[in-house]
Amino acid sequence: MDAKQTPRLIDIAAKVGVHPSVVSRTLRQDPTLSIRPDTRERIEQTARQMGYRGNAQARALRGASTGAVGMVMPSLRNPVWAEIVRGVLAEAVRWNLAVLVAEVPDDRGNDEEYVRLVEEGRIDGLLLGSSEPAERSSAWPPTQVPSVHVNRAVKDAACNITMDETRAVGLFVDHLTALGHRRITLIDGPATVDTTHRRSVALQRLGEERGLEVQIVNAPYNEQGGHDAMARLLRRAAKQRPTAVGVASLNQALGALAATRTRGVAVPSDLSMICLDDDPILGFLDIQLTAVRMPLFELGEAAMQALGERLSGGNPLSREIEDPIELVGRSSTASVPVR
Structure with missing residues (x-):
């Protein structure tokens, strides 16, 4: 640590070898914390030696509201998350709350950032759109x-x-099978991400029920990920390629389209494509992409409403937003080509 830098909870935690939340709870003398006396002594001694001074504002606000909540998302570049944030902000106005937005990609550890924001008294609650690994327990986040x-x-x-x-x-599968497609591939994100997992399970189940040849290809949620995944599919012999490909994110879809151009594969006459996220920009591409429109704005509204209710002492239940979900037909899908 730089000698001029003010020591933080995470610095003390790293030196002692405990979680930052343990340091925070020790220094504010949390009566519910159960740790060994020697660990408590080491934390307090290390804090003194490092010159740590508790956040006075945090102590003053500990029993009051800051009027702000934090939202953590995996990518500020993804238009999907931009629309979700729009819904969050619209609902936050109704609760008279400010929203602090942070980018923490799914594949990075982020415990320290959560603890820093919360334990230093800067926010009242958290909206968490980044939670790698996806299958965390109810103990997450550690605040x-x-x-x-x-x-x-x-x-x-x-x-x-x-x-x-x-x-x-x-909707994606119904549309393609109505056009005669039986070999369908989904280019999706990392397998450890919850949304990827749920889509994969759904596609595999439909494939088994309808006798389809389906495959999931996992790739990063960005243009390069979509490009490389599509390029691998197109390197196969023509009779082994899927006749239709779904792409999970807008960023991946742009990369996937670039790969078809490089390989000289025409969409949709050689290969049909669907994006599983919709955005008006898809109607202005050279190849206008058919897409599944999801309730992104409504998702953000519902999440902020649930957090507002929790901050007010309520106990809102988990919800699955079902509407509006619809297929937006454009020019990127056609009947299965004859090979």
Whole structure:
């Protein structure tokens, strides 16, 4: 640590070898904390040696509201999350709350950032759209402020606000099978992300029920991930390729389209494509992408409403937002090509 830098909870925790929340609870003498006396002594001694001074504002606000909540999302570049944030902000106005937005990609550890924001008294609650690994326990996040998981279904969590991914996959498959497609691939995100997992389960189940040849290809949720995944599919012999591909994110879809251009594969005459997220921009591409429109704004509203209710002492239940979910037909899908 730089000698001029003010020591933080996470610095003390790293030196002692405990979680930052343990340091915080020790220094504010939390009566519910159960730790060994020697650990408590080491924490207090280390804090003194490092010159740690508790956040006076946090102590003053500990029993009061800051009027602000934090929202953590995996990507500020993803238009999907931008629309969810719009819903959050619209609902936050009704609760007279400010929203602090942070980007924490799914594949990065983020415990320290949550603890820093909460334990230093900066926010009253958390909207969590980033929770890698997806299957966390109800003990996540490691704070005592109210929290709501957004677009993530975390096992045993107090409140998850999600969308009906099963229905979205059903619309995607119904549209393609009506056009005669039987070999269908879904390019999705990392397998450990909850939304990816739920879509994959839905596609595999539909494939078994309808006798379809389905495959899930996992790739990063960005343009390069979509490009590389599609390029791998197109390197196969023509008769082994899928006749239709679904792409989970807008960013991936742009990369996937670039790969088809590079390989000289025409969409939709050689290969049909559907994006499982919709945005008006898809109607202005050279190849206008058929897409499944999801209730992103409504998801953000519902998540902020649930957090507002929790901050007011309520106990809102987890919800799955079902509407509006619809297929938006454009020019990127056609009948299965004859090979």
